Amino acid sequence: MKKILLIAPMSPFYRPSILGTAPLSGLLILATILRDRGHSVRVIDETITNLDYTKIEDVDTVLITAMSATVKRAYKIADIFHNKGIATILGGIHVSFQPDEALQHCSQVVLGEAENVIIDIVEGRQNERIVNGGRIADLSTVPIPDYTLVEGLSKHPEIIGI
Numbered sequence: 001m002k003k004i005l006l007i008a009p010m011s012p013f014y015r016p017s018i019l020g021t022a023p024l025s026g027l028l029i030l031a032t033i034l035r036d037r038g039h040s041v042r043v044i045d046e047t048i049t050n051l052d053y054t055k056i057e058d059v060d061t062v063l064i065t066a067m068s069a070t071v072k073r074a075y076k077i078a079d080i081f082h083n084k085g086i087a088t089i090l091g092g093i094h095v096s097f098q099p100d101e102a103l104q105h106c107s108q109v110v111l112g113e114a115e116n117v118i119i120d121i122v123e124g125r126q127n128e129r130i131v132n133g134g135r136i137a138d139l140s141t142v143p144i145p146d147y148t149l150v151e152g153l154s155k156h157p158e159i160i161g162i
Contacts, residue, residue, distance in 0.1 A: 001038050001039055001040060002039045002040070002060040002061055002122055002123070003039075003040045003042075003058060003059045003060050003061075004031075004034055004039050004040065004041045004042070004059065004060065004061045004062075004063065004122060005041075005042050005044065005056065005059045005061070005062045005063070006027050006030060006031050006041060006042065006043045006044070006062075006063045006064075006065075007027075007043075007044045007045075007046070007062065007063070007064045007065070007074075007077055008024045008027050008043075008044070008045040008046060008047075008064075008065055008070075009046055009064065009065075009066065009070040009073035009074045009077060010046035010047050010050070010070065010073060011067075011069040011070045011073070012069075012072075012073070013069055024045070024065060025145045026065065026092075026113075026114075027043065027045075027063070027065050028043065028145030028146065028147060028149060028150065029115060029142055029143060029145045030063060030114055030115065030118050031043045031145075031146070031149045032143045032144070032145055032146045032149065033115060033118055033119065033143060034118065034119070034122060035146065035149065036143065037119055039122065041149060042059075042149075042151060043149045043150045043151060044150075044151055045150055045151075045152075045153070046073075048150060048151070048152040048153055049151045049152035053077055053080045053081065054080055056081075057084070059081070059086060060086070060087065061086070061087040061088075061089065061122050062077075062078070062081040062086055062087070062088045062089070063089050063091065063118075064077055064078055064088070064089070064090050064091075064092075064106075065090075065091055065092040066090055066091070066092040066093075066094045066095050066102070067092055067093045067094050068093070068094045070092075070094075071094045071095070071098075074090060074092075074094075074095075074105075075102075075104075075105040078090055078105040078106045079105050082105060082106050082107065087107050087108075088105070088106040088107050088108075089106060089107060089108045089109070089110060089121060090102045090105065090106045090108075090109050090110070091109065091110035091111075091114050091133070095109050095110070095111075096110075096111045096112055099111060099130050103129055103130070107129070108121060108128070108129055108130070108131060109129065109130050109131070110131050110133045111130065111131065111132050111133060112132060112133040112134050112135060113133045113134060113135055113136050114133045115133070115136055115142055116133060116134060116136070117131055117133045117134075118133075
């Protein structure tokens with residue numbers, strides 16, 4: 001069993017809404033897959049909870065999602081863990097288009113959807129630095145994201161992604 005930290009960085013353009021925030025469902029799907037496989041998972045969405053990552057030592061693997069609006073923050077976080085020798089994996093839309101840029105900050109990059117490859121990556125059977133996750137052909141094979149995994153999120157959030 002691995003200890004896995006999944007992080008959705010906050011955009012510098014984020015402005016709190018009176019309606020609240022909705023965690024990224026893609027990251028939560030990965031967390032649900034890994035949890036169901038028996039791994040210990042923590043999910044941090046920085047629009048809800050913010051941590052001092054320099055103090056976190058008790059993780060084996062860190063997964064960070066990055067879109068263009070959050071990529072600078074994602075790289076900053078990735079550098080903290082990667083420099084500690086912790087397996088650090090970046091994915092998301094920006095990284096899928098700029099994998100060589102992302103590899104300067106992490107151990108591995110996932111292009112496209114990670115649902116079909118995340119277990120092999122985390123469990124060490126997929127060692128390439130750039131992993132093509134491809135596309136999900138049948139959404140019914142993907143678990144419903146478990147929103148209770150997000151630290152600091154209400155047990156009954158008013159807004160969720162679909």
